[in-house]
Amino acid sequence: MKTLSGKTTLWLAITVLSAVVALGQGGGQRGAGQRGGGQRGAPQQGAAAPNAAGAAILQKACSSCHGADAIANYHFETPDGYRDIVNNMIDTGAPVTPQELPVLVDYLFATYGKKPAPGSSPQATAATDPGKAILDSACTTCHGLEGLANHAYESREPYESLIGNMIAYGANITDVQIPVLAEYLLKTYGKKPAATNTAAATPDPGKAILESACTVCHGIDGMANHNYSSKAPYESLVKSMVAYGAVVTDAQMGPLVDYMFKTYGKK
Numbered sequence: 001m002k003t004l005s006g007k008t009t010l011w012l013a014i015t016v017l018s019a020v021v022a023l024g025q026g027g028g029q030r031g032a033g034q035r036g037g038g039q040r041g042a043p044q045q046g047a048a049a050p051n052a053a054g055a056a057i058l059q060k061a062c063s064s065c066h067g068a069d070a071i072a073n074y075h076f077e078t079p080d081g082y083r084d085i086v087n088n089m090i091d092t093g094a095p096v097t098p099q100e101l102p103v104l105v106d107y108l109f110a111t112y113g114k115k116p117a118p119g120s121s122p123q124a125t126a127a128t129d130p131g132k133a134i135l136d137s138a139c140t141t142c143h144g145l146e147g148l149a150n151h152a153y154e155s156r157e158p159y160e161s162l163i164g165n166m167i168a169y170g171a172n173i174t175d176v177q178i179p180v181l182a183e184y185l186l187k188t189y190g191k192k193p194a195a196t197n198t199a200a201a202t203p204d205p206g207k208a209i210l211e212s213a214c215t216v217c218h219g220i221d222g223m224a225n226h227n228y229s230s231k232a233p234y235e236s237l238v239k240s241m242v243a244y245g246a247v248v249t250d251a252q253m254g255p256l257v258d259y260m261f262k263t264y265g266k267k
Contacts, residue, residue: 054107061094061104074140075114082108084137088172131184138173138181139166152191159185206259213246213256229266231257 058071076082083105090096096104139145153159159182167173173181214220228234234257242248248256 051107051110054103054111057096057100057104058107061096061100062089065092065094071108072112074136075112076109076136077114078133079105079109079113080133081137081140082113084172085140129184131180131182131187134173134177134181135184138171138177142169142171148185148189151185151189153186153189154191156182156186159190204255204259204262206255206257207263209248209252209256210259213248213252214241217245223260223264226260226264227266228261228264231261231265234260234265 062071071082071085074081074085083101086094086096086101086104086108090101135145151159151162156179160178162185163171163173163178163181210220210223226234226237235253238246238248238253238256238260
């Protein structure tokens with residue numbers, strides 16, 4: 001009995017001593033980490049913990065209805081876009097508690113959020129067009145934005161009608177946001193006016209005379225057969241048409257002949 005008691009006492013002493021040594025080493029490592037030396041891994045593990053928690057919440061709450069990877073299509077510039085998506089999913093039944101919401105939003109933004117370009121300032125990134133922010137938060141919860149390329153309208157009204165249809169389907173857009181969003185859609189996807197062509201805007205006076213004086217009796221397609229190398233034959237042609245009743249004044253003769261030679265003459 002004495003021998004057994006002695007062995008038991010020895011075993012307990014060794015166990016306690018080992019625990020004290022391990023505790024001392026752990027405390028030393030923590031202290032080293034706090035001072036910036038020794039174990040570098042501890043802060044990284046602490047930073048990784050929220051990411052792991054956010055990934056777990058995403059998998060638990062979202063994968064019951066759709067693949068969790070669907071969120072990879074959304075690249076918002078601020079966490080607000082992800083917060084709106086999560087709130088919408090909560091409204092449709094996603095099991096996310098108020099405590100889990102910020103953890104999940106932080107994880108989504110850190111993982112999928114749009115990162116600022118190198119050298120850009122946070123102020124520049126934050127100064128996003130408000131219409132784009134509304135579009136990103138209100139429309140991408142149900143579909144992507146690629147289809148907007150098919151909506152090339154010339155004014156804001158068709159975009160307002162489109163927004164009204166989306167609101168009817170559940171898009172969270174207020175009355176105040178409608179004109180802001182419509183303006184952004186027009187600016188981004190709207191039909192651009194054709195470049196002004198000065199030459200086209202100011203027709204050649206000879207062309208106007210040709211179209212008004214000659215098309216009364218016949219078309220002008222036959223002019224392609226009059227391929228002369230000087231102006232004189234065109235002047236003779238015009239005079240013969242005047243003899244048949246074409247209304248061309250003496251003042252109009254010069255511009256008409258010049259146009260005919262320039263357009264149909266032999267180059």
